[in-house]
Amino acid sequence: MKPADCGSRNMDTIWQDLRYTARMLAKSPGFTAIGVLTLALGIGTNTAIFTVVYGGLLRPLPFPEPDRIVQLAETYQAQSDEINVTAKQLELLRKYGKLFEHIAGYTDVGFNLTTGNEAEHVRGVPVSAEYFQVLGVHPALGRESLPEEDRDDGQRVAILSHSLWMRRLGGEQGAIGQKVLLNGDAYTVIGVMPAGFDPRANPDLNPGVRAEVWIPLALVARTAGSGENISVIARLKPGVSREQLHSARDSRGPDHRRRLRIARGSFEPQANHEIAATYPLKVKGYGYLSGIGQKLCRKNMRYDRDVIQRSNRKEPMWNL
Known part of the structure; x- marks a missing residue:
């Protein structure tokens, strides 16, 4: 048999399979719709899982x-949930200074920022003095707070x-050196952060929440409540x-009911919560894909049986 004949037969087989697939899908529109939707759900779910896992754990x-x-966070001895500190x-x-080169606290608040006659709402992050030293990032213009x-x-x-x-x-x-108003109070601009700076581990998880102004933590710590x-x-x-x-993690804090928790390589715990939340979706997605695979296998088994029967009877395959 010439190579050209082999290639022609292979193409004929492929076209037969494609025609059969098209007919089977057309005969079962409900199955086809469910299969397409399930595949779309599975692909979308896995893409979302990869994005969150990469952003929260791998990147x-x-x-x-x-x-x-x-x-750094504290936990009550009988609970596993992390709590912030005062x-x-x-x-x-x-x-714990023997372990840490720098240590800093931060929180977040909303500000009404006014310059000239224009005002807008911005997300502010009150930070302690060593915050930017912890991150290893410094203002592109001006200086940090002292x-x-x-x-x-x-x-x-x-x-x-x-x-x-x-x-x-x-x-x-x-x-x-210019003044801006934050909630009606005048603040002196002392620095500008580099373009693209975002202290969140994974900004893509919530692109609408972006810090735009940093002020000394002590200015709001006393008014942010005793929580x-x-x-x-x-x-x-x-x-x-x-x-x-x-050793530091297992030690008792100032309140003996509490323990210190140290999470290395991330300071955005909500990313872990989102990963945990997507896990059931991942399991369901795999289950749906498995079900589709089983149904396709059963259809292929019927197709193989038809091919064998027609071959034994020497009937043409074109109308399978």
Whole structure:
């Protein structure tokens, strides 16, 4: 048999299979619709799972030496849920200084920002003085806040995001030293962060929530209520071992009902919650795909039986 004949027979077989598939799908529109929808659901679910898992677990934090950045939280002994801390507890956590090069607290609030006669609502992040040192990122223009500014009676200073600086202050170098109003209080602009800076581990999870202004934490800590509302991050000292982390993690905090929890490589716990939330969808998606596969296998078995019967009777295959 010539190679050309083999190629022709192979093409004939392919066309027969395609015609058969088209006829079977046309004969079972309900099955076809369910199959297509299930495949779309499975593909979409798996794509979403991969995006969340990669963003929350696999993709490193976009900062220098991200493995040295950890999140600190406390847990009640009888519970597994993480809780944030108060401003007073933040200071007590500094007793672990032998492990951490820098330690910082932060929270988030909404501000009505006014420049000139224009106002808009922006997301603000009150941060303690070492916040940007923990991340290893510094303002592209101007400076960070100083420890003496992170006090109840400290000067009202603000660091702006690059996009806010461009949008409201025209991207001018002279913006440093200008005043902006946050909830009616005047703040002096002391710095502008680099373009694209976003402290969240995975900005794609919630693209509409983006920090645009940073102010000293002490200015709002006393007015944010007595609840535990401050998140804590830290940068490990070089060479800190896993055993040292475990020892600190298992130690009792100032309140003996509590323990310290250290999460390495991420400070966005909501990402983990979203991953956990998608797990049932992943299982369901795999179950749906498995069911579709079984139905297709049964249809193929019927097709193979028809082919064998027609071959034994020497009937043509074109109308399968």
